[in-house]
Amino acid sequence: MDIAQSVQQLKPSYIREILAAASDKNVISLAGGLPDEKTFPIDLMTPTLEALPAMTQVFQYGSTSGYEPLIEHLTQAYRLPATHQVITCTGSQQGLDLIARAYVNPNDTVVMEAPCYLGAMQVFGLMQANIITVSQDEFGPNIQQLEQHFKVSSPKMFYAVPDFHNPTGVCWPLEKRRQVAELCIQYNVAFIEDAPYRELRFAGEELPLVSDFCPDHSIVLRSFSKVASPGLRVGTITGKQSYLAPLIKVKQGADLHSCVPVQAIVLGLLEHPDFPKHLAQVRALYQSRYNTLFQALKTYLSDDCQISPVEGGMFLWVTLPKCDTFKLAQELLANNVAVVPSPVFYPTQDEAPPAMRLNFTNANSEDLLIAVQRIADVLTNAR
Numbered sequence: 001m002d003i004a005q006s007v008q009q010l011k012p013s014y015i016r017e018i019l020a021a022a023s024d025k026n027v028i029s030l031a032g033g034l035p036d037e038k039t040f041p042i043d044l045m046t047p048t049l050e051a052l053p054a055m056t057q058v059f060q061y062g063s064t065s066g067y068e069p070l071i072e073h074l075t076q077a078y079r080l081p082a083t084h085q086v087i088t089c090t091g092s093q094q095g096l097d098l099i100a101r102a103y104v105n106p107n108d109t110v111v112m113e114a115p116c117y118l119g120a121m122q123v124f125g126l127m128q129a130n131i132i133t134v135s136q137d138e139f140g141p142n143i144q145q146l147e148q149h150f151k152v153s154s155p156k157m158f159y160a161v162p163d164f165h166n167p168t169g170v171c172w173p174l175e176k177r178r179q180v181a182e183l184c185i186q187y188n189v190a191f192i193e194d195a196p197y198r199e200l201r202f203a204g205e206e207l208p209l210v211s212d213f214c215p216d217h218s219i220v221l222r223s224f225s226k227v228a229s230p231g232l233r234v235g236t237i238t239g240k241q242s243y244l245a246p247l248i249k250v251k252q253g254a255d256l257h258s259c260v261p262v263q264a265i266v267l268g269l270l271e272h273p274d275f276p277k278h279l280a281q282v283r284a285l286y287q288s289r290y291n292t293l294f295q296a297l298k299t300y301l302s303d304d305c306q307i308s309p310v311e312g313g314m315f316l317w318v319t320l321p322k323c324d325t326f327k328l329a330q331e332l333l334a335n336n337v338a339v340v341p342s343p344v345f346y347p348t349q350d351e352a353p354p355a356m357r358l359n360f361t362n363a364n365s366e367d368l369l370i371a372v373q374r375i376a377d378v379l380t381n382a383r
């Protein structure tokens with residue numbers, strides 16, 4: 001049987017390969033985007049887990065838009081306007097897939113940041129979208145370039161991760177959020193705001209969503225993967241009803257609805273009086289690991305490597321002197337450290353400046369220090 005053309009053109013995932021290599025116990029992995037297993041709030045989920053056998057109704061077929069008590073809770077928690085709604089989905093990744101399938105025809109233009117979240121490139125690539133990119137600096141996307149794209153290419157949507165970007169860790173300042181929202185309204189472009197790291201702010205001031213400035217031109221994706229556990233596979237999509245109605249149709253065809261008992265577990269977790277304490281502990285742990293990694297990089301790497309500080313999330317982006325980053329990642333792996341080289345995050349890999357993404361949430365501080373010393377040694381030897 002011939003494989004569909006849309007699937008044939010998918011490149012093998014370098015990340016999958018590197019993560020497989022990084023699962024070796026001797027490798028210190030700074031490659032994945034994994035939360036630390038020790039943070040999984042199993043104890044806060046236990047009351048619901050124990051109550052489940054008596055909750056027969058959650059084992060019946062459910063509603064496509066989600067488990068009603070969870071939807072009610074989230075509608076209030078997200079302070080949604082009456083015209084907006086929530087859909088729960090099987091991880092925010094499914095939200096992205098539903099958006100792409102509901103709205104993107106082959107050759108429709110989608111604007112993304114460069115570098116960009118790999119999973120989004122895959123989803124829009126599968127729909128054979130015409131992906132064009134806007135460059136990014138430490139303050140988010142280049143506004144002049146974005147407006148030019150909106151003017152010249154009339155894209156259907158702009159997909160972005162404004163809070164603690166994957167892979168760069170960049171968090172857009174307030175003014176940038178306003179500017180992007182205004183452009184989306186002016187040029188009638190839907191803003192797809194992917195916000196899985198928003199709850200992981202450990203420094204600085206909380207900022208409004210970009211979508212708060214363009215609520216009728218945006219869809220927001222959130223996730224419980226980073227603050228609870230990724231294995232639960234629960235995320236949410238919010239936006240105005242007319243935007244979300246086609247997503248419900250596509251979800252019906254995809255999986256009828258997300259797992260109801262798991263949605264009940266997430267509700268129990270969110271309503272647990274100790275959930276805010278759990279969040280604070282996760283943030284404090286990640287902040288201390290980030291501090292260790294950042295300080296070590298500043299201490300051990302030479303001045304031609306640039307590292308911008310972050311205020312949350314899971315990643316640091318290290319800009320390197322000119323080099324073959326794939327070769328560097330292989331050499332690091334030979335030295336038992338896994339990192340992700342920059343080209344993986346660019347639709348056109350040749351355009352990637354030399355850099356690497358480092359994760360600071362999964363390895364402990366001791367291992368982070370050892371990893372940085374090995375990175376510094378490999379970089380010195382490569383000179």
Ligand SMILES: Cc1ncc(COP(=O)(O)O)c(C=O)c1O
Binds near residue numbers: 033092194196223225
């Ligand atoms: C930017 C971004 N969006 C979406 C996802 C998918 O998350 P989920 O586990 O909710 O499907 C990830 C996962 O790492 C991510 O980094």
